[in-house]
Amino acid sequence: MSTILSIQNLRKSYAGGFDALKGVNLDIEEGEIIALLGPNGAGKTTLISTVCGITMPTSGTVTVAGFDILSNYREARSLIGLVPQEIALEPFEKVINTVRFSRGLFGKQRKDSAVEDILKRLSLWDKRDNQIRELSGGMKRRVLIAKALAHEPRVLFLDEPTAGVDVELRKDMWEIVEQLRTDGVTTILTTHYIEEAEAIADRIGVISKGDILLVEDKNKLMARMGKKQLDVQLTSQINAVPDALAAYDLTLGDDGWTLIYSYDVNAERTGITMLLNDVQKAGLQLKDVVTRQSSLEDIFVSLVNQPEAAQ
Amino acid sequence: MNWTAIRAIYVFEMARFFRTIAQSLISPVLSTSLYFVVFGAAIGSRIDQVEGVSYGAFIVPGLIMLTVMTQGISNASFGIYFPKFIGTIYELLSAPVSFLEIVMGYVGAAATKAMFIGIIILITSFFFVDIQIQNPAAMVAFLVLTCISFALFGFIIGIWAGNFEQLQLVPLLIITPLVFLGGSFYSISMLPPVWQTISMFNPVVYLISGFRWAFFGIQDVPIVTSLLAIGLFTSLCLGAVWWIFKTGWRIRQ
Ligand SMILES: Nc1ncnc2c1ncn2[C@@H]1O[C@H](COP(=O)(O)OP(=O)(O)O)[C@@H](O)[C@H]1O
Ligand SMILES: [Mg+2]
Numbered sequence: 079m080s081t082i083l084s085i086q087n088l089r090k091s092y093a094g095g096f097d098a099l100k101g102v103n104l105d106i107e108e109g110e111i112i113a114l115l116g117p118n119g120a121g122k123t124t125l126i127s128t129v130c131g132i133t134m135p136t137s138g139t140v141t142v143a144g145f146d147i148l149s150n151y152r153e154a155r156s157l158i159g160l161v162p163q164e165i166a167l168e169p170f171e172k173v174i175n176t177v178r179f180s181r182g183l184f185g186k187q188r189k190d191s192a193v194e195d196i197l198k199r200l201s202l203w204d205k206r207d208n209q210i211r212e213l214s215g216g217m218k219r220r221v222l223i224a225k226a227l228a229h230e231p232r233v234l235f236l237d238e239p240t241a242g243v244d245v246e247l248r249k250d251m252w253e254i255v256e257q258l259r260t261d262g263v264t265t266i267l268t269t270h271y272i273e274e275a276e277a278i279a280d281r282i283g284v285i286s287k288g289d290i291l292l293v294e295d296k297n298k299l300m301a302r303m304g305k306k307q308l309d310v311q312l313t314s315q316i317n318a319v320p321d322a323l324a325a326y327d328l329t330l331g332d333d334g335w336t337l338i339y340s341y342d343v344n345a346e347r348t349g350i351t352m353l354l355n356d357v358q359k360a361g362l363q364l365k366d367v368v369t370r371q372s373s374l375e376d377i378f379v380s381l382v383n384q385p386e387a388a389q
Numbered sequence: 390m391n392w393t394a395i396r397a398i399y400v401f402e403m404a405r406f407f408r409t410i411a412q413s414l415i416s417p418v419l420s421t422s423l424y425f426v427v428f429g430a431a432i433g434s435r436i437d438q439v440e441g442v443s444y445g446a447f448i449v450p451g452l453i454m455l456t457v458m459t460q461g462i463s464n465a466s467f468g469i470y471f472p473k474f475i476g477t478i479y480e481l482l483s484a485p486v487s488f489l490e491i492v493m494g495y496v497g498a499a500a501t502k503a504m505f506i507g508i509i510i511l512i513t514s515f516f517f518v519d520i521q522i523q524n525p526a527a528m529v530a531f532l533v534l535t536c537i538s539f540a541l542f543g544f545i546i547g548i549w550a551g552n553f554e555q556l557q558l559v560p561l562l563i564i565t566p567l568v569f570l571g572g573s574f575y576s577i578s579m580l581p582p583v584w585q586t587i588s589m590f591n592p593v594v595y596l597i598s599g600f601r602w603a604f605f606g607i608q609d610v611p612i613v614t615s616l617l618a619i620g621l622f623t624s625l626c627l628g629a630v631w632w633i634f635k636t637g638w639r640i641r642q
Binding site for chain 1: 476
């Protein structure tokens with residue numbers, strides 16, 4: 079795979095002196111879906127705006143397929159489609175005209191079959207002659223996506239595509255992104271919903287206070303950072319952890335019916351076999367054992383609270 | 390030069406115009422007709438002739454200029470202010486277009502609209518007065534240049550404006566008085582000497598004088614001066630646009 083987007087030491091200070099990006103480095107591979115996860119005000123929109131040309135970088139370089147976003151802005155921007163966070167559309171214009179406009183604005187010759195294809199894929203074909211103001215919020219978001227795709231970009235930015243969107247539409251949105259992947263479109267989406275990143279991304283970047291704390295393969299991230307928990311359910315109730323098991327740092331749960339053991343999945347020895355042996359030796363009868371993995375949410379919260387955990 | 394993009398902006402802006410064609414035309418045509426009735430019929434019956442031209446015909450070039458200038462400014466300023474206001478400017482900023490191309494699309498469309506309305510006014514005036522245009526080529530050239538330069542000026546106002554009040558304030562407070570005091574309805578030579586001198590500082594005087602010369606061959610100032618004045622005004626606007634482009638003023642943070 080080749081790198082389609084490369085961001086190096088990107089800094090952005092707003093006019094008031096506020097440092098919204100503090101030296102971001104990020105390489106994105108062609109064809110992947112990457113989710114930038116971060117709380118409000120982390121700098122997600124600023125990062126996207128800077129790459130897309132809406133704000134000027136204070137320093138650093140960004141290249142898209144090798145084209146610098148400043149010195150080769152025409153080539154770079156032709157490859158990018160942007161779906162902004164806020165819905166912004168001409169209320170009195172027809173759906174199909176705004177999509178045609180976007181295509182032309184990005185320098186592509188008018189091609190009705192391409193526009194038709196995009197509108198159909200986004201379930202907007204029936205609405206093509208409607209004025210934008212007649213559409214529901216969800217439909218407007220689709221129009222924004224259609225506009226962003228109108229010039230057949232290779233990289234698509236989706237800035238919080240599902241913020242304030244109902245469950246149904248969110249699922250649709252995920253499907254659209256998945257479909258774009260089969261066309262080879264690289265997608266960078268920002269979100270503060272962890273389940274969204276978990277559901278559709280190949281890689282996850284965590285951004286907080288203008289810094290990217292880490293970028294990692296989603297599954298590896300969960301495995302690396304993940305703590306697992308083993309619940310040992312007993313056939314009889316106990317009121318304290320037996321002294322023989324003190325070394326395992328267990329807690330008692332479920333009113334004394336369960337022993338809870340936390341371990342690191344990455345450790346060479348998880349200690350599970352020994353624990354189960356010792357439980358039996360302590361004279362306890364096992365009813366069942368259950369393991370649970372901590373969610374991305376736990377990982378995220380711990381990262382944002384203590385960034386050094388990323389290393 | 391990304392001509393496809395310029396055309397896309399132009400077509401999109403013109404679509405906005407044609408969507409509201411009735412409003413776009415009714416108001417200027419109606420107000421022009423009123424000017425003819427009030428100034429042409431009421432005052433004209435007392436003034437009779439100005440430098441050999443019937444008063445009704447004399448005011449036609451000024452009326453067209455008045456309309457074209459205000460239309461050029463309001464169309465272009467609104468055209469670029471509206472995307473800023475509703476947020477669709479993000480698309481212009483993220484598109485592979487240069488600032489020059491954005492200017493050409495918006496100013497081109499605004500100038501076309503102003504031109505269109507100016508021609509409608511001219512046609513309307515044929516119903517009220519008898520006019521012969523002595524130098525049609527010069528008339529068209531003046532009209533086109535005025536449309537473009539005032540659309541450029543409007544574009545700058547649209548970029549500068551932070552709210553709708555500011556958007557309307559400039560045309561209202563600056564342009565309307567300048568145009569009314571620019572000899573639309575009278576010849577500068579009809580004024581007392583002091584006011585004649587003051588009028589020479591009003592750039593609109595030169596435009597109307599030149600435009601009127603194309604119609605009737607009469608002028609308040611030499612035609613060369615008129616051409617220099619409109620050239621200067623266009624250059625100033627182009628300079629300002631260039632500066633905006635260089636600094637990203639009020640567009641890119
Ligand atoms: N135009 C601006 N001027 C000054 N500060 C801004 C501007 N836009 C955003 N910021 C600040 O930059 C920080 C990052 O904002 P943003 O990129 O919108 O975050 P996110 O999209 O992650 O919620 C915030 O603290 C915000 O207040
Ligand atoms: Mg944001």
